[in-house]
Every structure is written in C-alpha cells, then in structure tokens.
Amino acid sequence: MQLRHLASRGLEGSTPAGRAPLAAAHPPATSAPLRPPAPFPAPGPDAGLILSSIGELAYHWDIGPDRLSWGPNRRETLGLVADADIDLGHAYGELVAPESALSRYDAVMQSTQRDEGAGVPYQIVYGLAAPRHLGPAPIVWVEDTGRWFAGEDGKPAYAHGVLRVVTERHEAERRAALGAQIDSLTGLLNRAQFAEHLDSALQRSEASRKPFAVLLVALENLFALNRTYGYDAGDEVIAGLARRLRENVRATDVVARHAGNKFALLLDACDTEETLSAAHRLIGVVKDAPFETSAGPIPATIRIGGVIAPREGRSPQALFRHAEEALDVARQGAGKRFVAYSASLARQDARLRALRVADNIVSALSDKRVELAFQPIVDAATGGVAFHEALLRVRLPDGASISPATLLPVAEKAGLVQLLDQRVMELALERLAAEADLRVSVNCSMATLLDAEWPERLAQAAAANPALKDRLIVEITETAMIEDFEATRSRIAACKRLGVKVAMDDFGAGHTSFRNLRDLAFDIVKIDGAFIRNIATSEDDRFFVKTLIDLANHLSLKVVAEWVEDDATARILRAWGVDYLQGAFFGCAETRPPADGRARV
Incomplete structure (x- = not known):
C-alpha cells in the first residue's frame, strides 16, 4: 500500500483524499519522555557511533515547515536511502515502499489520541526504497518508534523518535508467512x-x-x-x-x-x-x-x-x-x-465443450454429484465465524470439479440453473438440519428468482423444520435485481414472511439507487470483491467502498466485504465499520465447515 507521510494539500491535520483512517499504531511500552526543545539537537559523534552499531537513527520532524532533522549516522544506518532527499517530510514519504501497511504519517497525522502534555507514543514498521536513479538497492525495513507533540491547536506540531533497521526480522517473518502458504x-x-x-x-x-x-x-x-x-x-x-x-x-x-x-x-x-x-x-x-x-x-x-x-x-x-x-x-x-x-483450438471447441458441460450437469444431478463447499464469513470485531456461504461444486465421474466460471454460464444458457439452485437449497437445508449451530447463505439466480412458484417451494422445503429458516440467508445479486425490480421486491417480501434473511450480493456492481436499496428491505449487503481487493492501493476503490459502507450503515444494513485476502485490507475495513469479512485470508471454501468454528484473524 503506497502511503505517504504528508499530503500535498497541506498539514492541517486533514486526511488526504482516499486515505484510510488507519492510525492504529501500537504505542511502545516506554515511559513518557520530557518534551524536548526545538529544534532537535543532533546526537554527538559518540552517540552516532553507538546508534550506528545497533542499527538505529534518531530524527526530529518539525511538521509546520515539514522539516526533518537526522542524527549524523543516517548514511551508516539507511545506506543508499540516505542519499535521497529526506530532509523534508513529504520527500521522505515518497520513499515508503508500496508493501508497507502504515507510515509515520498515519501514526502521527491520523492518530485518534490527544497529547495531554507528555506527547503521544507510536511504533510502526515500514519499508524504505531508494529512488531508482541512485541505483539498485534492497528495501530497508525500519521500526519507527517515537512521540508526537501537539501545538496550541491540539494538532501534531512536531515529532521525534528513532528508526531501527529490522530488515532481517522482516524477512524472517515474510519467510514464516510463506511457509503458511x-x-x-x-x-x-x-x-x-x-x-x-x-x-x-x-x-x-x-x-x-x-x-x-x-x-x-x-x-x-x-x-x-x-x-x-x-x-x-x-x-x-x-x-x-x-x-x-x-x-x-x-x-x-x-x-x-x-x-x-x-x-x-x-x-x-x-x-x-x-x-x-x-x-x-x-x-x-x-x-x-x-x-x-x-x-x-x-x-x-x-x-x-x-x-x-x-x-x-x-x-x-x-x-x-x-x-x-x-x-x-x-x-x-x-x-x-x-x-x-491455441486460439483456433478454443474457437473450434467452445460449442462442443458447452454441450459437454451441460451433459455433465445433467448427469451430476442424476448421480448426486452436486455438492456444497462452505466458505467462512467472520465477524469483523471478534474474528469468530458468523456464518458460511454455501458454494456450488459439481463433480465429474473421475472426481474432478467443474469450475463455477465454466459451469454457470452454460447452466444459464441451457436452462439448467434452476435445477442447480433447487439442489443447492436442498443440500443446504439438509446440513442446517444436521448441524444445529450452522448458519448458511445460499445464492439464488435470476431464473429462480423470476419463477413464481419458487417462494412456495422454499416454504415447503423449510416447513419440515421451522427452526431452519432462522439460520438461512438467501443471496440475490444486485445486477439480477435491477433486471426486474418488482419481482425482486415480491420475492424478498416472501422470504421475510418465512423469517429468512436476504442479502444483496455484489453490492456496487449494479449501482443501485438509494431509493431502490431502501425500498427492497434487505438485511445484508455484500460489497463486490472487485472493489475490495485493491483498496490498499487504489484511492478510487477506497472512496467507492467507503461510500457504499456509509450508505449501508445509514440504512441500518449489515455489511459483508468479499475477497479479503490480506491483513492490511482487513484492518482498513474494520476501521470503516464493516460487520463481516469474507475471503481467502479467513478461509477458503471447504466441503465441511470446521466444527470449532475457528477463523484466521
């Protein structure tokens, strides 16, 4: 995530456009130092030598004029990075590596804490990359420990601290993370x-x-x-x-x-x-x-x-x-x-493959080779599993699985998607009946949604065990909803009468109007993962996703963020008030949910 220490629009404490409010830096466990005089006195040669020997570098940041003062050992500590322009805060911010989750700017300018006289501590880890014109050099990872102090207006006026090079530790942690994959x-x-x-x-x-x-x-x-x-x-x-x-x-x-x-x-x-x-x-x-x-x-x-x-x-x-x-x-x-x-192979074979996929769907339905895989959706606040999404899996006779991207377009064109929807619902209800603590969301295609008899079939399926409906969520895609608004409203109302919750899937893909979203009375919205996966690097996606979350919160709708694949994205979404998180970072789809309900947090 590209994070800069200073916004070009000024230093008045306002968050730069598109920047996530991520001032969640962990304060170091040190006693509060006395407020130092300004400007920051540079350490003497002996102090610089000592700091260099342990890979540390002192600094002072005067935020008003955006001036950075460094100890005399910056070249020994930072290597080629020190040859770049790091005497100004915004120039230093340009060197923060895209892989960094936070920066000093986030820790200081976006802090939610107040300076009560002793300063506000912060501690963060980020990488520094030397500009290309200085030659090739590895990223230098530093642990930045310091305090910021407020001016008369209560906003950060200056900060001082120490950089400690932690490149080896960071690489060890990276290798450990790789081992987990x-x-x-x-x-x-x-x-x-x-x-x-x-x-x-x-x-x-x-x-x-x-x-x-x-x-x-x-x-x-x-x-x-x-x-x-x-x-x-x-x-x-x-x-x-x-x-x-x-x-x-x-x-x-x-x-x-x-x-x-x-x-x-x-x-x-x-x-x-x-x-x-x-x-x-x-x-x-x-x-x-x-x-x-x-x-x-x-x-x-x-x-x-x-x-x-x-x-x-x-x-x-x-x-x-x-x-x-x-x-x-x-x-x-x-x-x-x-x-x-080859391209010619793909063109010639497309029709035959579509026919084979359709045949495989029919035989899988007949031979009971349609299965469910369950992906956990976790509570953003606690990290515990809130419910699972039931995902369709169709097995071939040899045990291989047909990818959903191949399966669903053919099923829709061949008129088979309603049969798949019906089987998925049957399997989901069977699992709900067998596992009292399980909560499941099930996708519903447009073809099924427009079927006038579908609500009655759902009611009959749930009638055998009325308690199941409290643990069932029906997902409807936003794009399907726009195709026939009145039919969608009617089906949502039917689900509500049964006590079944309804979620709008792929929220943001169809650009639903505020009025339609309010009138349809959804319980949950699931933000399209295409917008989620890049929020750590894309200001446009951050703005769009934050707007969707604010809209959903205004309407008292629960929000699920899909395609969450890393901790940086998860932290941004938690800070914005998302209720639930779903994606590979918290668990992939499995044929049987973990009995203990654990998820990665």
Missing part, C-alpha cells in the same frame, strides 16, 4: 504463490524475449481411486505424484498444487517443442510405475493442458484460463493426453 499434503506452493511466480516469469520474459510454458497436470479417476482404495490412499497418490513431478523437472522450474487433483508447472525458458517433449516425458514417468501406498501399489495416469507464455497469455489469469481450456480438451476422451492451447 505451502500445501500441507504435498509440500508444494499453493496456487496463489504459483501466480506470483507466473507474474515474475512474465516480467523476465518481457525483458529476455524468452518464452516459458505453463502446464496443468490432472490426476485421472481420483473419485474412483478414493472409492476403491480409500481417501488416505488417494492422498498418498497425490503426494507421490507431487514428488514425481518435482523430481522430473529442472531446478529452475516451479511445481505447485493448483487444486484438488491438479498441479501447475512453470517450465522456464521452454518453447513449443520443448513443452511437448516435457509433457510426454511426465506422462510416461507417471504411467510407467505405480505409486506405493498403505493400500499397496496403485497405478495412475495423468492428462495435461499447456500454454506458451507470453504468446498465449500476458497475465497469470489468462495463462491459467488457457491452460484449463487445453486440459478440458485433453480430458474429453481417449485421445491425446497432452493438448497445447
């Missing part, structure tokens, strides 16, 4: 980490003009394997496949667990022919020898979809999508086990 079964990177490697590879490829390949490897018939040998043996095969893939690629290549029975591989400096050769070699090494498990040797086979970057995709998302499309083709029959993506 490793797949526990296979020891491989997870999909999010793999996407970061993809992003870096794309940047390198742009500079070197060398292509690289992305492969998606799918273990075949996992569903049948689990059913025949048991889930423990299935996990052993997955772990064994991970080892075999890792052992048969180069040290410069990257292997990750993509999802379930799928693995993602990044083959560095690899063209089309080399990719084809590598894929066939991997198919062979998996097929040639069974995997040793506690249930005995188990043979396995794989299918692979591949894409060459950057020719066939210039973003991690595009590469994942194209590799998935190629893998879908590879899985369609007894033909090629490896398929390389």
Whole structure:
C-alpha cells in the first residue's frame, strides 16, 4: 500500500483524499519522555557511533515547515536511502515502499489520541526504497518508534523518535508467512504463490524475449481411486505424484498444487517443442510405475493442458484460463493426453465443450454429484465465524470439479440453473438440519428468482423444520435485481414472511439507487470483491467502498466485504465499520465447515 507521510494539500491535520483512517499504531511500552526543545539537537559523534552499531537513527520532524532533522549516522544506518532527499517530510514519504501497511504519517497525522502534555507514543514498521536513479538497492525495513507533540491547536506540531533497521526480522517473518502458504499434503506452493511466480516469469520474459510454458497436470479417476482404495490412499497418490513431478523437472522450474487433483508447472525458458517433449516425458514417468501406498501399489495416469507464455497469455489469469481450456480438451476422451492451447483450438471447441458441460450437469444431478463447499464469513470485531456461504461444486465421474466460471454460464444458457439452485437449497437445508449451530447463505439466480412458484417451494422445503429458516440467508445479486425490480421486491417480501434473511450480493456492481436499496428491505449487503481487493492501493476503490459502507450503515444494513485476502485490507475495513469479512485470508471454501468454528484473524 503506497502511503505517504504528508499530503500535498497541506498539514492541517486533514486526511488526504482516499486515505484510510488507519492510525492504529501500537504505542511502545516506554515511559513518557520530557518534551524536548526545538529544534532537535543532533546526537554527538559518540552517540552516532553507538546508534550506528545497533542499527538505529534518531530524527526530529518539525511538521509546520515539514522539516526533518537526522542524527549524523543516517548514511551508516539507511545506506543508499540516505542519499535521497529526506530532509523534508513529504520527500521522505515518497520513499515508503508500496508493501508497507502504515507510515509515520498515519501514526502521527491520523492518530485518534490527544497529547495531554507528555506527547503521544507510536511504533510502526515500514519499508524504505531508494529512488531508482541512485541505483539498485534492497528495501530497508525500519521500526519507527517515537512521540508526537501537539501545538496550541491540539494538532501534531512536531515529532521525534528513532528508526531501527529490522530488515532481517522482516524477512524472517515474510519467510514464516510463506511457509503458511505451502500445501500441507504435498509440500508444494499453493496456487496463489504459483501466480506470483507466473507474474515474475512474465516480467523476465518481457525483458529476455524468452518464452516459458505453463502446464496443468490432472490426476485421472481420483473419485474412483478414493472409492476403491480409500481417501488416505488417494492422498498418498497425490503426494507421490507431487514428488514425481518435482523430481522430473529442472531446478529452475516451479511445481505447485493448483487444486484438488491438479498441479501447475512453470517450465522456464521452454518453447513449443520443448513443452511437448516435457509433457510426454511426465506422462510416461507417471504411467510407467505405480505409486506405493498403505493400500499397496496403485497405478495412475495423468492428462495435461499447456500454454506458451507470453504468446498465449500476458497475465497469470489468462495463462491459467488457457491452460484449463487445453486440459478440458485433453480430458474429453481417449485421445491425446497432452493438448497445447491455441486460439483456433478454443474457437473450434467452445460449442462442443458447452454441450459437454451441460451433459455433465445433467448427469451430476442424476448421480448426486452436486455438492456444497462452505466458505467462512467472520465477524469483523471478534474474528469468530458468523456464518458460511454455501458454494456450488459439481463433480465429474473421475472426481474432478467443474469450475463455477465454466459451469454457470452454460447452466444459464441451457436452462439448467434452476435445477442447480433447487439442489443447492436442498443440500443446504439438509446440513442446517444436521448441524444445529450452522448458519448458511445460499445464492439464488435470476431464473429462480423470476419463477413464481419458487417462494412456495422454499416454504415447503423449510416447513419440515421451522427452526431452519432462522439460520438461512438467501443471496440475490444486485445486477439480477435491477433486471426486474418488482419481482425482486415480491420475492424478498416472501422470504421475510418465512423469517429468512436476504442479502444483496455484489453490492456496487449494479449501482443501485438509494431509493431502490431502501425500498427492497434487505438485511445484508455484500460489497463486490472487485472493489475490495485493491483498496490498499487504489484511492478510487477506497472512496467507492467507503461510500457504499456509509450508505449501508445509514440504512441500518449489515455489511459483508468479499475477497479479503490480506491483513492490511482487513484492518482498513474494520476501521470503516464493516460487520463481516469474507475471503481467502479467513478461509477458503471447504466441503465441511470446521466444527470449532475457528477463523484466521
């Protein structure tokens, strides 16, 4: 998050446009010092030598003229950063690294505390990046401990403190966080980490003009394997496949667990022919020898979809999508086990794949392979799980899952989405009946919403156990609501009569008017995650999300923020008064919610 110490609009204590009120710096546990004279006296040579030896640097910030005074050891402490213009507060603020969650500006100018005469303590950690014209240099991470003192108007007038270099500690914490993002079964990177490697590879490829390949490897018939040998043996095969893939690629290549029975591989400096050769070699090494498990040797086979970057995709998302499309083709029959993506392949196969997806939906409904995955939605204040969103999962006969992005557009065009909605509701009600402490939200498509008989079916489904309705939330997308306002109002009213709560999903995507939002009497609004995920870096998104929250609060609606993926975003949203948080930072969708209801906070 790019945070600057001083706003260009002045130093009157007002928050710069788009800046989140994040003055939540932790005060250091030190006694209050006496108010120092101004200007701040620089330490003597001996003091500078001592401070340098322990990686610390004293400073004084005179906020009115925006002047920064430093101890004599700033070059020894900050290295190349000290050669930049750091004698003014706003210039120093320009050096705060985007990865930083807070800055000195946040701690001082946005503090909610008052100076009662002894100053107000603060302690924050942020990174400093030297300007590019000074040459390459790593980010210097510092712990900034100090106090600010108020002027006659009660607003910060000056501050002083000490910077302590904590780069090694920060790197250790970063490595520990990385360890938490490793797949526990296979020891491989997870999909999010793999996407970061993809992003870096794309940047390198742009500079070197060398292509690289992305492969998606799918273990075949996992569903049948689990059913025949048991889930423990299935996990052993997955772990064994991970080892075999890792052992048969180069040290410069990257292997990750993509999802379930799928693995993602990044083959560095690899063209089309080399990719084809590598894929066939991997198919062979998996097929040639069974995997040793506690249930005995188990043979396995794989299918692979591949894409060459950057020719066939210039973003991690595009590469994942194209590799998935190629893998879908590879899985369609007894033909090629490896398929390389091409634009012509995608065009020719789109219609056939849509028909196959529709067939898979029908067979999954018949064979009871429609399942639910539950993603936790946590209370922003306590961190405890408030309820779960029930997410649709459709399994193929081999145990693989059809991605919702592929499934739902086809289901809507084929007229199958109402059948899926009905099955999802049935499964959700079954789980509610089985687990007395569970609360669940269920999505409702536009086709279902416009069905005049849907309220009656919902009433009949809940009639068997009236207590269920108090723990059920129906989610309606904002864009669907706008298509037929009166029908939406009628269905919401029907849910209310049953005692079922109603949430507006993707709030902000359809730009609902104030009047419509008020008249529809929702209980909850869920802010579209497309606006949430960038609030740490985008002033426009911060302004828009804050406006949505204020509007919802004015109407006494509970607010859920979707796609919360890091602590910095969560802290911003808590400060703005969001009621609930949902996203990968608090837990991914699982087929069974944790019994203890724990969530990451």
